[in-house]
Amino acid sequence: MVKQTVKKAAKKSAAKKTVKYIYSFGAGKAEGNGSMKELLGGKGANLAEMSGTLKLPVPPGFTITTEVCTYYWNNKRTYPKTLQADVETNLKKIERETKKQFGSEKNPLLVSVRSGARASMPGMMETILNIGLTEKTIPGMIAKTGDPRFVYDAYRRLIMMYSDVVMEKAAGIEPKDGEGIRKILDGMMGDLKKKLGVSDDTHIPAEELIKLCAQFKATVKKVLGSAFPDDPMQQLWGAIGAVFASWNGKRAIAYRNIENIPHDWGTAVNVQTMVFGNMGETSxxxxxxxxxxxxxxxxxxxxxxxxxxxxxxxxxxxxxxxxxxxxxxxxxxxxxxxxxxxxxxxxxxxxxxxxxxxxxxxxxxxxxxxxxxxxxxxxxxxxxxNGTAAVQMALDMVKEKLITQEQAVLRVTPAQLGELLLPAIDPKAEAQVKPIATGLPAGPGGACGKIVFNSADAIKLHEAGKNAILVREETNPEDIEGMRAASGILTQRGGMTSHAALVARGWGKCCIVGCGELEINLSAKTVKMGGKTFKEGDELTLNGTKGWVYNGALKMLEAGEGNKNLVKFLALCDKVRVLKVRANADTPEDAANARKFGAEGIGLFRIEHMFYGKNSDKPLFILRKMILSASEDERKKAVNELFPFMKAAIKDTIKAMAPYSVTVRLMDPPLHEFVPTLPEKQQELAKALGISMAEFKERAAGLHEVNPMMGHRGIRLGVTYPEITRMQARAIFEAAAELLKNKVKAVPEVMIPLTCDAQEIVNQKALIREEYDAVVAKTKVKNLNFSVGTMIEIPRAAVLAYEVAQEADFFSFGTNDLTQMTFGFSRDDIGAFLPEYLKQGILEADPFQTLDQRGVGMLIEHAVVEGREAKPNLKIGICGEHGGDPESVEFCHREGFTYVSCSAFRVPIARLAAAQAAAKDVLAKKKHK
Missing domain, CATH: 3.30.470.20 (ATP-grasp fold, B domain)
Incomplete structure (x- = not known):
């Protein structure tokens, strides 16, 4: 699928008549610049910018564009006809600037070949150094440098990289983890160092390196079935092809999937003059x-x-x-x-x-x-x-006037902000124990989990719903999926700029590197540290902020507590954003949490959720009586019993959110789900209703629906049983009136669910208004303000939005059900087919995670336009979980929503996403001017 996507993108470039495939840079000049990332990739564009615009010391070279990558995949791994001549022409440019010659026996030019996608993909694609070094050019290099040890060290590096990156993959060999030609050659290198008694490559004498290079070449031919190429141009074209091929390598695809990088971008290839940091103590x-x-x-x-x-x-x-x-x-x-x-x-x-x-x-x-x-x-x-650094830098750069507030909010991704909300080790628990090992703090926060020693096991543990700590000597790009699956990463080797550190930092993954005291035995699946041997499955806790490793699972804290930078940054977001951010909250505790995270009201208080929590046995029993009532008198009796419980829940929640608005959605219970299944509970309920078990079962069977999601629920309940609507309205208004009397600001908004026609709202509003008038007359409260709106979750209501808006004070889009009904997908059953839809590219994303803007979004856009035409000041919000998804929040901003509402813990992300949407508008206007 990935290759097909690249092929489609290639058709555009193939249609062009004249295409420039190579851009040179170096010697203070460049044919490209930093704005050309789509064509030159990030690396090539920045090399051009450093060389041409900033006049920095950049080794001369050239960039083969991303268009060649798309051509390569579209044409059976071949190149445009002009490319070979273009490469030769640009090699000559480098030769003139360096006064060296590629393939010369006396004055050889060596080059590196590196990948360069427009988005950074560290370690995911290939690099080959020292290209042009052959048996014929080696004497010239020795004569130029006077250091045979350095030259043969460079040669053995080339053999190792080229045989792994170019030859093994060209032979179609996919080695397993810990196998392959590179592992074999690394082993030979290790054996030599052991034999010589040296720990560092730089201490191997020249004569030993000469022998080693010969052994390497013999091994390569034996294992891979072909000889290492001793021709400079063959090396160059092999390396260029390997980089283009690596765009669709397993690890690159996995990384793009994780990072949401489009598969049709392709990579550029950068060919650049080699400069050597391994020429002794002055390098x-x-x-x-x-x-x-x-x-x-x-x-x-x-x-x-x-x-x-x-x-x-x-x-x-x-x-x-x-x-x-x-x-x-x-x-x-x-x-x-x-x-x-x-x-x-x-x-x-x-x-x-x-x-x-x-x-x-x-x-x-x-x-x-x-x-x-x-x-x-x-x-x-x-x-x-990582997230901590991103927030700190954004705040500092605004203070330094290096960037604007709008630019600052765009510098922190939702994922990075989420890191500040990640778990951390409880300081009290940490103070009582000592680390068993220490390393470099490469990734933030804390993590605890079971030890695993390879990526496959990390993935298995993650899929089983358990936390893994991936322990490795050092990570490499092949570990990418296991690193993503693990809760934490611990490596024996590596610095703060090693592969593990770079990738973990980009993901905000808890990571400790360079923990030299680890003694890892991969075959036995054990690791020794702190005088103790740990086996696979034992638990560790990592403090990635400090670089400390602990034995066992320490207590973890909720993240974000006391983080002053988080508070400052979100305050900055609030200055920039236009959209209000509310929370979906069903209890006073939820409301208090939402306030803590910065919510400006409740956009969805699902009143029936009071029956799900603790201390809900009695009201749940009464609700069941109401549901199973067979007459209006039975039902009214149950409704009146339920009233004080409902009023108390509403009152406490409004009080916790004061002075902000609370949108109370009228009951929308799937009736059959509330019928007890335990025999003793059924008997208790039958006794309370004064009926036999036979009649109880008959009534329960009568509640059965073929499709309960589209059955007797929501507004339909209020239409058929008006006493239920009346009771809820009375509970809402009495709760608000009592709070107002106690000088607590109460702003209730009554939301009617599952509307499909304006006449339903007319029907229910009449009942709600009567209860309002009765409560005002009873309590003498004059400042009890309220509004009545509806949840748009049925496509028909969206289509008829002009009519609906004439009766509603606000719209709140229930995108969970709207998505379900528009797609015809049951969100409870999508696991059987949706993964395949995503894998095959039939759908780009899970529509229950990210709003489907083409389909569901079109209905929403229509409803907003029609609703505001009928009522220009119509308040519009979203209360499905899409309200916390950054892409969906941007859509809501673009469509002119008043607010978004999401779960309490997603409120900070929604605040950032709303600010980023507004910031893009501001910066786009400035650019246009």
Missing amino acids: ATGVAFTRNPGNGDSHFYGEYLINAQGEDVVAGIRTPSPMNRWSANEHSKHLPTLEKTMPKVYKELDKIQQKLEKHFHDMLDIEFTIEDQKLWMLQCRVGKR
């Missing part, structure tokens, strides 16, 4: 951030490795050193900082990072290499950050 490579991505601190932050290539930092195979004092942690504070070891280079890098942040107005992730004291910028991109 280094590193990854840095213009601010701390873990907590949002505004100091320059990063890590580097002396005598290393970029893959060494990201892979976490050596402990990186801190960039400066702000970057040091418990594991690296004893290591020399770049600020001290290379002060001149550090000062230049610091100036560049300041320039980049001021230019892009955001926190950036920077990759750099230092070759013999010369600084080169390899990449910059908007840096991934």
